[in-house]
Amino acid sequence: MHSHEISIRVRYGETDQMGVVYHGNYPQYLELGRVEWLRSLGISYAEMEETGYILPVTSIRIHYKKPAVYDQLITIRTHLRNIPTVRISFDYEIESENGELLATAHTDLAFLNSQTRRPVRCPEYILDKLRA
Incomplete structure (x- = not known):
């Protein structure tokens, strides 16, 4: 299946007083x-x-392994x-710059019509890109 990765540096505002990323910031990652x-x-x-089309999250599961800390480069x-x-599901790994596994996660999202807020099938243009 199609995968992607992006690296970001943990910002000060994402951490608590101990310099550890607050758990509530992981959904943003x-x-x-x-x-x-x-x-x-x-x-x-x-x-x-x-x-x-809109894609609201219908479920999220995060397993925290090790803390991410201020100024650390992390890869998602x-x-x-x-x-x-009608649903799209993703698995994630978040790693530190030295390759330590910090967290794993899973999300499910639903494709909805933005006007009616009713479930719809995945747009064909996304499926076409995945088949290519």
Whole structure:
């Protein structure tokens, strides 16, 4: 399946008083991974919304292994779990710059029509990109 990775540096505002990334910031890292995964296919999330699709998260699971800390370079690896239908699922690994596994995660998202907020199938143009 299609995978993507992006590296970012942990910012001070993402940490607590101990310099450790606050657990509530990890979903934002996962979102960054998903948005960049789409971009790697040549699809802008903004353009997807303009064509009438939204992708709300329906479930999220994060397993924290080791803390990420201020000024650390982390890599977010995003893996498509299977070909999307009405739902799209991703697995993630977050690693430190020295290769330590910091967290693993899984998200499920649903394709919705932005006007009706009803479930719809994955847009054909995304499936076409995945088949290419």
